[in-house]
Amino acid sequence: MSTLDQPAVAPKLTEEQRHDLLERTWREPPGFWGWFSNVNHKSIGKRYFVTAFIFLLLGGVLAVLMRLQLSRPENRFLGPDEYNQIFTMHGTTMMFLFAVPMMFEALSTYFVPLMLGARNIAFPRLNAFSYYVYLFGGIMLWVAFVMNVGPDVGWFAYVPLSGPDYTPGKRADFWAQMITFTELSALAVAVEVVVTVFKLRAPGMSLNRIPIFVWAQLVVAFMVIFAMPSVTLSSTMLLLDRLIGTHFFNPAEGGDALLYQHLFWWFGHPEVYIIFLPGTGLVSTLMVAFSRRKAFGYTAIVLATVATGFIGFGVWVHHMFTTGLPQMSYGFFAAASLMIVIPTAVQFYCWIATIWSGHLNMRIPMWFIAGFFFIFLIGGLTGVMLALIPLDWQVHDTYFVVAHFHYVLIGGAVFPLFGAVYYWLPKITGRMLHEGLGKWHFWLFFLGFNFTFFPMHILGLRGMPRRVYTYQPELGWGPINALQSAGATLMAAGVLVLLWNVWRSYRRGDAAGPNPWQAGTLEWATSSPPPVYNFRDLPTVSGVEPVWENPPDQPVVAGLHEDTREVLVTRALDADPDHRTEFPNSSIWPFLAAVAVTALFVGSIFHEGAVLWFSIPVAITLTGWFWPKGNEAARRRERDKWEAQH
Amino acid sequence: MGGAALNRRTLDVSDLPNVVFGYRGLLWWGTLGLAVIEGAMFAILIASYFYLRSRTSDWPPGVMPPAMLYGVLQVICYALSVVPAVWVQKAANKGDLRKVQLGLIVLGVFGLLSLGLRVGEFASLNVKWNSNAYGSVVWMLLGAHTVHLLTDWYDTLVLTVIMFRPSLVEGKRFMDTSENSDYWYFVVLAWLPVWFTIYVAPRIL
Numbered sequence: 031m032s033t034l035d036q037p038a039v040a041p042k043l044t045e046e047q048r049h050d051l052l053e054r055t056w057r058e059p060p061g062f063w064g065w066f067s068n069v070n071h072k073s074i075g076k077r078y079f080v081t082a083f084i085f086l087l088l089g090g091v092l093a094v095l096m097r098l099q100l101s102r103p104e105n106r107f108l109g110p111d112e113y114n115q116i117f118t119m120h121g122t123t124m125m126f127l128f129a130v131p132m133m134f135e136a137l138s139t140y141f142v143p144l145m146l147g148a149r150n151i152a153f154p155r156l157n158a159f160s161y162y163v164y165l166f167g168g169i170m171l172w173v174a175f176v177m178n179v180g181p182d183v184g185w186f187a188y189v190p191l192s193g194p195d196y197t198p199g200k201r202a203d204f205w206a207q208m209i210t211f212t213e214l215s216a217l218a219v220a221v222e223v224v225v226t227v228f229k230l231r232a233p234g235m236s237l238n239r240i241p242i243f244v245w246a247q248l249v250v251a252f253m254v255i256f257a258m259p260s261v262t263l264s265s266t267m268l269l270l271d272r273l274i275g276t277h278f279f280n281p282a283e284g285g286d287a288l289l290y291q292h293l294f295w296w297f298g299h300p301e302v303y304i305i306f307l308p309g310t311g312l313v314s315t316l317m318v319a320f321s322r323r324k325a326f327g328y329t330a331i332v333l334a335t336v337a338t339g340f341i342g343f344g345v346w347v348h349h350m351f352t353t354g355l356p357q358m359s360y361g362f363f364a365a366a367s368l369m370i371v372i373p374t375a376v377q378f379y380c381w382i383a384t385i386w387s388g389h390l391n392m393r394i395p396m397w398f399i400a401g402f403f404f405i406f407l408i409g410g411l412t413g414v415m416l417a418l419i420p421l422d423w424q425v426h427d428t429y430f431v432v433a434h435f436h437y438v439l440i441g442g443a444v445f446p447l448f449g450a451v452y453y454w455l456p457k458i459t460g461r462m463l464h465e466g467l468g469k470w471h472f473w474l475f476f477l478g479f480n481f482t483f484f485p486m487h488i489l490g491l492r493g494m495p496r497r498v499y500t501y502q503p504e505l506g507w508g509p510i511n512a513l514q515s516a517g518a519t520l521m522a523a524g525v526l527v528l529l530w531n532v533w534r535s536y537r538r539g540d541a542a543g544p545n546p547w548q549a550g551t552l553e554w555a556t557s558s559p560p561p562v563y564n565f566r567d568l569p570t571v572s573g574v575e576p577v578w579e580n581p582p583d584q585p586v587v588a589g590l591h592e593d594t595r596e597v598l599v600t601r602a603l604d605a606d607p608d609h610r611t612e613f614p615n616s617s618i619w620p621f622l623a624a625v626a627v628t629a630l631f632v633g634s635i636f637h638e639g640a641v642l643w644f645s646i647p648v649a650i651t652l653t654g655w656f657w658p659k660g661n662e663a664a665r666r667r668e669r670d671k672w673e674a675q676h
Numbered sequence: 677m678g679g680a681a682l683n684r685r686t687l688d689v690s691d692l693p694n695v696v697f698g699y700r701g702l703l704w705w706g707t708l709g710l711a712v713i714e715g716a717m718f719a720i721l722i723a724s725y726f727y728l729r730s731r732t733s734d735w736p737p738g739v740m741p742p743a744m745l746y747g748v749l750q751v752i753c754y755a756l757s758v759v760p761a762v763w764v765q766k767a768a769n770k771g772d773l774r775k776v777q778l779g780l781i782v783l784g785v786f787g788l789l790s791l792g793l794r795v796g797e798f799a800s801l802n803v804k805w806n807s808n809a810y811g812s813v814v815w816m817l818l819g820a821h822t823v824h825l826l827t828d829w830y831d832t833l834v835l836t837v838i839m840f841r842p843s844l845v846e847g848k849r850f851m852d853t854s855e856n857s858d859y860w861y862f863v864v865l866a867w868l869p870v871w872f873t874i875y876v877a878p879r880i881l
Binding site: 220233258271285296588607649672673 | 684685686687688689690691692693694695696697699700701702705706709710712713714716717720721724727728731732737770771805806807808809810811812813815816830834838843844845846847848849
């Protein structure tokens with residue numbers, strides 16, 4: 031089928047002309063309406079980054095408000111109703127609107143195609159659709175909050191509290207429908223990531239040459255596929271109970287409140303790994319780039335990531351240890367919760383070995399990786415403590431748990447993410463960030479984090495429960511809370527320094543060049559920022575770090591039509607060339623479809639008939655999305671080359 | 677790289693086909709992804725059914741199990757529909773437009789028939805969604821399957837219209853036809869455990 035010519039027949043076009051041609055083919059429409067038609071993975075990825083970062087800031091503001099309220103006993107800064115809404119919105123925003131969209135959707139959409147040597151992500155229109163659905167879901171939730179109908183039932187919205195009897199009004203409905211939006215978006219990206227990784231890899235990138243970060247995102251995509259349907263179901267059941275009188279969670283009519291908890295945590299615990307595994311992928315990536323050697327134990331790291339993905343589905347009941355369960359459940363889920371430490375430990379040892387045997391270059395991204403090591407390790411250790419049932423019973427619903435999961439999530443996701451900002455933002459913008467400001471950012475955030483969250487362990491052990499809006503002075507929790515609130519201001523200052531650094535870099539940062547860190551993966555084999563078509567010559571690879579390992583005469587892919595968005599599809603296992611296919615052009619229909627879906631989802635909160643009526647615009651917009659254009663069909667028909675018939 | 681690229685070794689892929697079927701195609705993988713997501717959803721929903729079952733001694737609680745007639749007819753309808761689905765898929769893989777047109781129409785008729793039977797099924801559940809938790813979960817199971825039935829039926833309809841407009845017919849549409857059959861197989865396969873849960877489980881548990 032495909033052949034290796036040596037040397038190549040000289041192309042008919044000059045390099046300059048090819049650049050112009052590719053630019054014309056792949057560029058997105060300009061102007062206001064063009065913005066809504068964009069289907070390039072880098073544009074959509076950037077929107078995911080910016081939107082998720084704004085939600086991080088909003089969630090952070092809520093955190094600061096909570097810390098102000100708790101800074102002294104009997105504080106009257108916030109009332110109990112406001113406080114309930116604020117802690118619910120904080121958790122919901124951070125988990126559903128920041129953590130997953132940032133760690134999975136944003137990073138995957140932007141970097142996975144680049145790291146695989148592809149021109150775009152698989153199903154680019156679906157990718158655009160997923161972004162708008164996420165954006166509209168987030169806006170809906172926040173508009174509801176600003177209008178004082180924000181959810182106030184905690185980020186997991188347990189029944190019966192969130193059910194029709196105890197939360198009348200629309201507050202819990204907005205929460206449940208926000209789930210539908212964000213899960214739809216994440217599921218769409220999960221399918222795109224799986225197909226991109228399986229079928230759009232550069233020739234030569236067999237399974238054992240896939241970048242570790244891409245492996246992590248692939249495992250996460252599978253976890254999304256198996257976990258998210260569960261929470262979509264539980265929140266839909268909750269909505270149905272609230273809106274049309276079903277009885278899924280109503281014990282009086284044969285329903286069961288614990289069913290909700292099972293369904294939620296079947297999603298909710300894998301969710302932790304959905305957020306954390308991209309972090310480990312980032313750690314591996316940065317560790318390799320700054321140790322200047324290939325990953326020690328590549329296979330072990332990949333298998334550990336896969337193992338974590340599997341075991342992550344066997345631990346959900348440890349969130350329910352205090353609900354009264356069969357003895358067998360306690361034993362099984364406590365054992366699984368302890369076992370999941372093993373693959374994470376394997377990764378830790380591989381990272382240590384990578385640094386040990388490499389030539390560590392302690393640039394600013396690595397500071398955040400060091401922070402990750404320290405903080406995540408503590409979070410992991412308190413996790414082992416919480417897997418022990420007697421301790422879990424003591425500290426359940428106390429600040430000990432709050433401390434634990436902030437160490438895990440901020441340590442496991444936010445620190446690697448900040449490292450990745452310093453590492454990858456130069457690729458996105460073409461400009462470096464300032465290292466000195468980066469150190470200020472690191473120390474303020476690192477110290478602030480530990481001042482805020484370490485004392486929470488002690489508070490929790492002393493019995494302070496979560497989710498109380500205030501406490502009495504004689505309980506003696508005042509000084510520790512004041513210290514934590516001071517720490518929170520340091521964290522906020524650290525984030526402000528980051529914002530200033532990004533702004534400064536945007537205005538007058540040093541030019542990054544294609545590969546400022548001399549790293550080895552394919553995103554560094556093109557300019558910064560990459561052209562709209564990613565690579566002028568589509569690469570082939572002969573190692574896991576192609577920029578380091580490819581010989582000078584490594585072939586490039588030739589023979590694709592460059593006047594249309596034609597891409598090469600490779601085989602799933604060995605990434606040998608398989609066939610060519612044409613990617614869709616820019617289109618406004620995914621945006622319109624997202625608007626129609628939003629009307630359906632939001633409308634259904636207010637009237638069940640909305641599902642019926644708004645399904646008509648949904649059908650119309652989806653038809654418009656898939657409807658082919660006559661001239662494009664004619665051109666493709668002309669060029670169609672059918673597979674050999676058997 | 678620059679000018680050196682002119683003399684680089686190349687991997688020439690111009691001979692490769694662009695109309696491929698089955699697991700080679702991107703859309704096949706996309707359809708599979710959708711089927712896995714929706715399959716997980718059905719599995720969790722069925723697990724919820726049996727969870728609720730385990731919480732009570734009387735099942736179905738105070739009502740008759742669903743009448744069998746329409747459910748059994750539906751199983752027969754789906755079993756027969758696989759024949760045109762396979763037939764149209766084979767025709768699509770060969771690029772036989774006439775057969776594809778005919779096959780899509782037949783498949784559309786089966787979809788319509790199945791939707792008609794579905795109305796009968798809802799009417800013979802012997803319980804309302806708001807009667808009790810059993811009613812809620814049964815309605816949700818049947819409703820979730822109906823959503824898939826409707827979407828695939830509509831998808832078949834749109835594809836049929838396209839296939840009767842010669843200016844729009846091309847290799848990609850034959851690939852779509854092939855994937856439409858794959859999605860139909862999923863609707864049929866998903867029906868078996870759903871059918872078992874709704875109709876058989878309450879009689880033998």
